[in-house]
Each structure stands twice: as structure tokens, then as C-alpha cells.
Amino acid sequence: MEICKKNLTIINPETTTKRVSHFDNYRQESSKENLPSIEDLEKLVIPLVRKATKIEVFKSSTPPKDTQMKSHFGGQPYFEIGEEWPKSKSGEYLDFVFQIFNNGENDIPTNIKLVQFFYDWDELPWSSGDDGWLVKIYETLNTEQLLKIEKPFESEFSANYCEIGFKSVKSLPDWEGIDKISDKASKLSCILNEDEPWECYQKVVESLIGEQDFQSQIGGYPNWVQGESTPKNNKGELMKLLFQIDSDDNTGLMWGDMGLIYVFYDESTKQIEFELQCH
Numbered sequence: 356m357e358i359c360k361k362n363l364t365i366i367n368p369e370t371t372t373k374r375v376s377h378f379d380n381y382r383q384e385s386s387k388e389n390l391p392s393i394e395d396l397e398k399l400v401i402p403l404v405r406k407a408t409k410i411e412v413f414k415s416s417t418p419p420k421d422t423q424m425k426s427h428f429g430g431q432p433y434f435e436i437g438e439e440w441p442k443s444k445s446g447e448y449l450d451f452v453f454q455i456f457n458n459g460e461n462d463i464p465t466n467i468k469l470v471q472f473f474y475d476w477d478e479l480p481w482s483s484g485d486d487g488w489l490v491k492i493y494e495t496l497n498t499e500q501l502l503k504i505e506k507p508f509e510s511e512f513s514a515n516y517c518e519i520g521f522k523s524v525k526s527l528p529d530w531e532g533i534d535k536i537s538d539k540a541s542k543l544s545c546i547l548n549e550d551e552p553w554e555c556y557q558k559v560v561e562s563l564i565g566e567q568d569f570q571s572q573i574g575g576y577p578n579w580v581q582g583e584s585t586p587k588n589n590k591g592e593l594m595k596l597l598f599q600i601d602s603d604d605n606t607g608l609m610w611g612d613m614g615l616i617y618v619f620y621d622e623s624t625k626q627i628e629f630e631l632q633c634h
Contacts, residue, residue, distance in 0.1 A: 393547055397559045399540040400527065404563060407526035407575025408461040410598075412605045415515035422516070423501060428453040428606045429516035432471055433493075436500040440507050441473045444486045449473035450510045452608070453519075453600070455573070461521045462574035463597075464622050469493040470597070472618070476512040479611075481631045483586070490597070490618055490627050515607045525564040526575025530556055531583040535593060536576075569615060571601045577617050580632040586619050588626055594619035597627075 412428065422430035432451045434440075441449045454471040457463040463470060474480070475487030530553040534541035544552040560567060569578050577585065577596050585593050597620035602609045610616050614633025620626070 393555055393559065396540060396543045396547065396555060397562065399537055399543065400556075400559050400563060403527055403536055403540075405526045405575050406462055407524050408573040409522040409524045410455075410571035410573060410600075411520035411522055412571060412603050413518045413520065415517050415605050415607070418516035421503075423503065424456075424498070426453075426455045426458075426519045427517060428519070428608070429514040431503065433469060433496075434502045434504045435497055436502045438502060438504070440504050441489050441491065443475050443478065443489075447475055447477070447487070448508045449475050449487070449489055450513055451506070452514050453606075455519065455598075458521070460523070462523075464620065466494050466622060467492050468496045472600070476510060480629070481611075483628045483630070485629075488629050490620075490629070492625075492627075512607075515605065517605050521573075524572075524575070526572070527560050527564055527567065528576045529567065529578050531579045532576065532585060535583060535585060569601050571599065571603065572596075573598045578615070580614055580634060582632075584617075584630050584632070586628040586630075588621040589624055594621050594626070594628060 415429075418427075418430040423433045429451070432454055443449055450473060452472045452474050454469060455461065455463065456469050457465070457467055469492070471489075471491040473489040473491065478485070478487030480487040528536045533544070533556060540556070541552075544556040547555040567578060569580070572578075575596060577599055585596075588594050597618045599615050599617045600608070600610070601615050602613045610631055611633030614631060617630045617632070619628040619630075
């Protein structure tokens, strides 16, 4: 993280050059605000805790006859009369990955009743600007117009059918993203441990919510594989995570080399952003 590596050179009126570490600046700031200890770091981090939902993926199984009204990976997606199987901008069919219904307890934004994800395994898109991915959102459901559409193509990398469970968890930014959320918490971590500042922050995280690891998740904060990449909305504000999906043996999904996909959503503008990171 850049904030823990820079030095500042200050030249005084006496023409004497004094080299001041950025840690000295941080110490001065923390001294003024009386933030000298790991307990104070914890006080800064506590307000950042967000609710999230861990997606528990069950073992793969043979899909029942009708999976359209279930939350699941693979299987048959929900469609309504008048819809067609999604295609990419280039006209290629997209593979269905999963769908999740808003049950009122899984931290999906309240205006979303159902969210689906489709992907092109031939194109392998990595970011929002790439063709070959689709987040499909239903804000209303007309179940009386339920329509079954058979998958119109064969795909070698289709997700296995897996039903889904949900577990309420708490979430905090990882070390890669804490400076974007709380500059004070980031700086204080650097003061408390100049060589390995992330250790202090991680200790506080584990004390508050337990160990964070890569997982499939709705809401909360992203757990980045390669580095902080949270997009901003049109107002320049950090977007909130809609979901992140981990590589998983049960579903048979592999995002690059044991990576994750991240989808961000802005409720006011309906802006959606996509990112894939892997090891």
C-alpha cells in the first residue's frame, strides 16, 4: 500500500534539509487526535462493520424438474413470457451461472427481487468493458407469466446444479481496501507496526468479526485477490458490492486460476460493474 512507503522531504528557512518519515507525520496526526493504540484502531474500525450473507453452496446433484423458482447454480433459470435466452453484444449465447431470489434476509437490495448471472466461457471477460457477461435483475416478478426456455446450446463449462443456503455474517474491508474506506484506520495501522501494518489491522478484524477468507457472498465488502479495485459511481462514490462468487468444486466453476468474480451495483442509477481477479 502506497501510504506506507512514501517519504517527505521538508526544507526549512535555515536551508537545513530534514528528512521526515511519513510515519512521523502520522504520529503527529494521531497525537493531536489522541489515537495512539490498537484499542483506538478498533474504535475506528467498529463503525465500518457491514452485514453480509455468505452463500453456502451444497453438493452438486441432479436438478429437479422445475428449478425456476429456486435459488441455485446451474439448472433452469427463471424466465417470463416475452423473454429470450440472453446473448452477448456480439450475438453469442451466454451460459447461465446462478440465480438468487431476495428472501428478505440475504442482504440483496430491497428493490431487487431476483438477480441472475450469465457468462461466456469462450470469451472469458475480466472486467466491465469486456463483452460476454450479464447481470440480469428483476425488480418485479410476474410468476403467472413463468416461461421455461430450454438452453439453446451445449457448453463444456456449464455450472453444476447446486442448491444454495444462506448464512448471515459480518464483513469488513480487507487490508487492500481499508485506506479507501478509512484513511485514519489505515494510517494508524502503519504507526502501530511500521514493517507489517496489515498485522495490526487484521488482528482488529479477527477480534471484531472473526477471520475473513475468500467466499461466495452477497453484500458486505469485497475480499480482493490481487488488489483494491472497487469502482465508483457517476458521483465519484465507491460502489457497494452486490455479490462476489468464489471458484468452487461443487459448482465446477473456476474463475481464471482459483479466482473470484465481483459485481457492484448502485441503487440510485442502476449502474452495474464487473471484475474478475485470480491468483
